[in-house]
Amino acid sequence: MNFRISTMPVEEYSAAEWANFSTQVQDENLFLAMKYLKYALLLKPNNMSYQRKLAILLARMSRMEEAIEIFCKILDEDSEDRRSYKAMGETLLIQANQTGTIGWFSFFEATFLYRLIKGMDNPAPVIVELGSCFGLSSMIIAKALSDKPDATIYCIDAWEGDGSSVFDKTRDVVRNKAKEGISFFDMFSNNMKKAGVDYQLIPIKSYTTDLAKIWTEKADLIFVDADHSYTGVRNDVRDWKKFVKVGGQILLHDVALKCAGSSEDSAPGRVVNELLGANSKFSSGTLVDSLYLAERLR
Numbered sequence: 001m002n003f004r005i006s007t008m009p010v011e012e013y014s015a016a017e018w019a020n021f022s023t024q025v026q027d028e029n030l031f032l033a034m035k036y037l038k039y040a041l042l043l044k045p046n047n048m049s050y051q052r053k054l055a056i057l058l059a060r061m062s063r064m065e066e067a068i069e070i071f072c073k074i075l076d077e078d079s080e081d082r083r084s085y086k087a088m089g090e091t092l093l094i095q096a097n098q099t100g101t102i103g104w105f106s107f108f109e110a111t112f113l114y115r116l117i118k119g120m121d122n123p124a125p126v127i128v129e130l131g132s133c134f135g136l137s138s139m140i141i142a143k144a145l146s147d148k149p150d151a152t153i154y155c156i157d158a159w160e161g162d163g164s165s166v167f168d169k170t171r172d173v174v175r176n177k178a179k180e181g182i183s184f185f186d187m188f189s190n191n192m193k194k195a196g197v198d199y200q201l202i203p204i205k206s207y208t209t210d211l212a213k214i215w216t217e218k219a220d221l222i223f224v225d226a227d228h229s230y231t232g233v234r235n236d237v238r239d240w241k242k243f244v245k246v247g248g249q250i251l252l253h254d255v256a257l258k259c260a261g262s263s264e265d266s267a268p269g270r271v272v273n274e275l276l277g278a279n280s281k282f283s284s285g286t287l288v289d290s291l292y293l294a295e296r297l298r
């Protein structure tokens with residue numbers, strides 16, 4: 001087959017040479033870099049390294065959704081491809097940042113959460129997020145469920161007006177915005193609108209322990225990321241784990257089971273050991289950076 005593009009036959013160069021040209025020009029002209037990479041992919045469509053380069057280029061051109069789709073396909077083929085794993089997480093966090101949404105996820109955690117949600121078999125999954133803050137995890141969850149209109153995503157947070165329920169640096173952000181007449185909840189809401197996912201989310205302004213007393217719905221996934229004190233995490237896991245369906249999952253953040261430089265487990269780490277360990281109804285878990293995932297077995 002003889003592909004003719006402009007005046008140059010594609011076969012004049014090898015796929016590797018086109019990919020090399022792409023790398024050489026990409027600081028000056030992203031469109032040209034893209035064109036060369038497409039030639040390389042025309043000759044070697046299944047080459048994972050070219051696909052990854054294409055996804056990274058798309059992200060640099062702010063075409064985040066397309067980039068994420070390609071990263072997902074690469075990782076479906078090879079979930080051990082750490083470079084794609086990291087680059088996809090970076091893309092997800094840049095996408096969130098572009099809407100003003102900040103949070104505390106590592107690149108690996110962002111990718112892990114997105115793929116976990118995207119990979120759910122249930123066409124109408126129920127997700128309960130305890131602790132939404134400015135909406136980083138809410139946004140990742142919603143983006144991953146954009147092709148499942150029957151999914152339900154509850155975003156539960158106290159969104160206290162004085163920011164007293166958040167960490168120090170964040171508290172200042174919340175208090176400064178309050179002076180401009182923008183509440184903590186407005187910040188979440190505005191971010192989700194900018195990200196185009198607000199219609200997918202059901203925010204509930206409440207304390208998690210209060211809400212658990214009247215809650216009835218079972219969930220495919222409960223994500224515990226609210227009060228990070230030992231008592232707070234313990235109460236959340238104690239109150240909410242019964243709402244995970246059998247076969248569903250519980251996810252916790254900041255479970256760095258031995259924090260660097262410390263012999264102490266983090267509060268979420270202690271709670272995992274005490275309430276989700278051996279003899280609980282949950283499987284042993286998977287840890288990705290400090291995200292801990294376990295499945296309810298019975």
Ligand SMILES: C[S@@+](CC[C@H](N)C(=O)[O-])C[C@H]1O[C@@H](n2cnc3c(N)ncnc32)[C@H](O)[C@@H]1O
Pocket residue numbers: 102103104130131132133134135136137138156157158159160165166206207208209225226227228232
């Ligand atoms: C670490 S942040 C959540 C981060 C969020 N998941 C993300 O990815 O950006 C913790 C959030 O939990 C909320 N929170 C803390 N204690 C709470 C409680 N008892 N009930 C409800 N929300 C609470 C705080 O207001 C804060 O927004």
